[in-house]
Amino acid sequence: MNERELLMIPGPTNVDPAVLRSLSQPTLSHVSGAFATILKETVDDLATIFKTKGLVLPLAGSGTLGAEVALANIVEPGDKVLAISGGYFGDRLADTAATLGAKVDRINVTWGAVPNLDEVERKLSDGGNYKALLVVHVDTSTGAANQIRQLGVLTKSRDTLYVVDTVCSMGGMEVQVDGWGIDACFTGSQKALAVPPGLTIVSFSAKAEAIRDQRKTPIRTYYGDLKRWKPIVQDPTMYFATHPVNMIYALHESCSRILKEGLETRYARHAKIAATFRAAMRAIGLQLLCEDADASNTLTVTRYSDTINDAEFRKTLADNYGVTTAGGLGPLKGKTFRIGHMGNVNRNDILATIAAIEGSLEHQKYNFQPGTGIAAANQILSA
Numbered sequence: 001m002n003e004r005e006l007l008m009i010p011g012p013t014n015v016d017p018a019v020l021r022s023l024s025q026p027t028l029s030h031v032s033g034a035f036a037t038i039l040k041e042t043v044d045d046l047a048t049i050f051k052t053k054g055l056v057l058p059l060a061g062s063g064t065l066g067a068e069v070a071l072a073n074i075v076e077p078g079d080k081v082l083a084i085s086g087g088y089f090g091d092r093l094a095d096t097a098a099t100l101g102a103k104v105d106r107i108n109v110t111w112g113a114v115p116n117l118d119e120v121e122r123k124l125s126d127g128g129n130y131k132a133l134l135v136v137h138v139d140t141s142t143g144a145a146n147q148i149r150q151l152g153v154l155t156k157s158r159d160t161l162y163v164v165d166t167v168c169s170m171g172g173m174e175v176q177v178d179g180w181g182i183d184a185c186f187t188g189s190q191k192a193l194a195v196p197p198g199l200t201i202v203s204f205s206a207k208a209e210a211i212r213d214q215r216k217t218p219i220r221t222y223y224g225d226l227k228r229w230k231p232i233v234q235d236p237t238m239y240f241a242t243h244p245v246n247m248i249y250a251l252h253e254s255c256s257r258i259l260k261e262g263l264e265t266r267y268a269r270h271a272k273i274a275a276t277f278r279a280a281m282r283a284i285g286l287q288l289l290c291e292d293a294d295a296s297n298t299l300t301v302t303r304y305s306d307t308i309n310d311a312e313f314r315k316t317l318a319d320n321y322g323v324t325t326a327g328g329l330g331p332l333k334g335k336t337f338r339i340g341h342m343g344n345v346n347r348n349d350i351l352a353t354i355a356a357i358e359g360s361l362e363h364q365k366y367n368f369q370p371g372t373g374i375a376a377a378n379q380i381l382s383a
Helices: 017-023 033-050 063-074 088-099 117-125 148-156 206-213 226-234 245-261 263-284 310-321 347-363 372-381
Strands: 055-060 080-085 103-108 132-136 161-165 184-188 199-204 299-303 336-340
Touching: 017 245, 033 055, 033 199, 033 245, 055 063, 055 226, 055 245, 063 088, 063 132, 063 161, 063 184, 063 199, 063 206, 080 088, 080 117, 088 103, 088 132, 088 161, 103 117, 117 148, 132 148, 148 161, 161 206, 199 206, 199 245, 206 226, 245 263, 263 299, 263 347, 263 372, 310 336, 310 347, 347 372
Parallel strands: 080 103, 080 132, 132 161, 161 184
Antiparallel strands: 055 199, 184 199, 299 336
């Protein structure tokens, strides 16, 4: 394994050495007072990052589990939910609800675009009596950032619960769980929170907790039942299931570093790195999947020209330059590549990535002026 490899996929992301070192600390008892203090501090920091006073649960598992836990607590068989499907993970969130027995209506959005807010409002107002609105903030397949603040306004005046997947945004882009009326929110550890894969974090509003208490049918999850976890968060020395102790160490360290950087500073860093990368790709002559107004600050999906072979391009990046990137998903497979610029990514990382992309394009005899991407990037970074 090359320890200097630059991981520029949209998760997992590069992990700070201090966070990695925290994983090697001796494993404590998961019900000890010492571990309880660490877990409590971590939950408090997560609440600050989520901007919520609601229940926050860090659990062993991936973002996929987070989606299931969020929905399993509030959705019952036969409930109608409205899902915004504009990418691979929007489709998966809708499929998760359907698996739990919900009747799912979808608003299908072109990959790389965002939904029309008037259309969403009409759908919510047309007598659908929807139990929940489901949306992915940033779909990892497209890099489009849905307008979750504005969508939250549409549910505030209704009984509709608001469920948001922030796997690819939390910690890198602004999310205000309470301020934007989000009732169930979930993320994963391996993206902008800059922790290795293995944790999902789920938050619930008081409204969502009340819905869980009022269920007419038995809940379809044992491990993911918020009622089983809430007493543990209140008193971490109690036992329900074994915590992933060392992963909580890593999350504790990373949350501390995130808050030390400052959330607004962190969001600004992500925005500048994203603008830098987009400017470089355009200078090279490549097209981006998303319009700037719809683009996220955590990843970018770039289209290939007809002359570029996807597999060869990304292999050259990895073999010759030590930069790992991701290919396209679904209908974008073979037509795009994805760059994750979130978590700990800094100006040196993004410049190295742009230089590697230029080198790999030269390798395939792509017609452009070498150095134009780097020049465009430096203009943004020096501003």
